[in-house]
Amino acid sequence: MSQLANQINALGQFCGRRDLPELSQTALRQAYQIEQADVFAFFGGSIVGGVATLAQAIRAQVARHYVIVGGYGHTTAALIKSARTLYPTLDFDTSSEAQIFAQILQAQYGLQVDLLETKSTNCGNNITNLLALLAANQIDFNSLILCQDATMQLRMAAALRKYVAPSVPVINYAAYAVTVDDQLAFTQPLPGMWTLDKYVSLLLGELGRLTDDQTGYGPAGKNFIVHIAVPAALQTAAAELRQHFATRQADPRFAGK
Structure with missing residues (x-):
């Protein structure tokens, strides 16, 4: 090559880290001795195709609670353009990335998440707003799976690590894995x-x-x-x-x- x-x-x-070979309760049990994480957080910075990974996570029941995080940031305009191209029959609420992905998740897979975070604008407040949303909904957690665009996955986990105890598993599963050829x-x-x-x-x-x-x-x-x-x-x-x-x-x- x-x-x-x-x-x-x-x-x-390196940037698009995945700490599990697949999204399954078996993989979680083998790697972390748990069958479900407390929270699966999907971040709106992902490409549209990342929604398939969120759907996979929900169907595999790898978490107790599912959240989509994302307001309007540097990737939002590209997300809106892609979403409208790929889903021309949907009338998107373009006020936040979380709402766009929630619409696609419902339309394509018939699935819903528990919570949407719609105000954050960057990786830093993606995390702080996520934590505030979980606290406001009295969702305690001892493990989280983070799913972000592959380019930003590692930084997202490194941002969360500032706020959670070292004993709390922060599990990376980038929204996609891609390679280029010669x-x-x-x-x-x-x-x-x-x-x-x-x-x-x-x-x-x-x-x-x-x-x-x-x-x-x-x-x-x-x-x-x-x-x-x-x-x-x-x-x-x-x-x-x-x-x-x-x-x-x-x-x-x-x-x-």
Whole structure:
């Protein structure tokens, strides 16, 4: 496989973490000695195709409570465009990502979640608003499964880790897993998938945020997330990819207040 493809796939696997081989009670029991997590949180930053993973989670009964989290942030305009293209018969409520995904979940799968969080604008208040919503509904938890767009999955978990005890399992299950081939084409089609340039731009932006230095989001920088150790090989790969691809910058419109 080409060097660029290997580098993209390495970043994608690092950022798009999945701590389970599949969403099932058997997998949870084998990995965490539980049959259900207390909460499964699906985040609206995902591509439209990620809703299939949410539906899978609900049908597999991997959690006691299901929440969709997401107001209006940097991915929302793309989500609305994809949703309208893929589901032309639906009249979307475009006030929040959570409501859009809830409509698709109901229309395509006949399923519903327990709660919607509709005010958050970024990964940081995705987490704080989720925790406030659970507290307001008296939902205590000792385990959570987080499901976000594969580009942002690891940072979402690192943000949650600032607020929960180390003994609480925070289980990653990225909304999709994707690879590119030697032609830098995705090896499997996914509904609403980012263009390659956008996907790599998002990954490069994430790696900068995950790097615990003065410009990153870790304790040595903005202190939005817990420390993440980024392997040197990934830093090298990112530096080389930045010669070919742009890097997503933070959008100040959606910064935390």
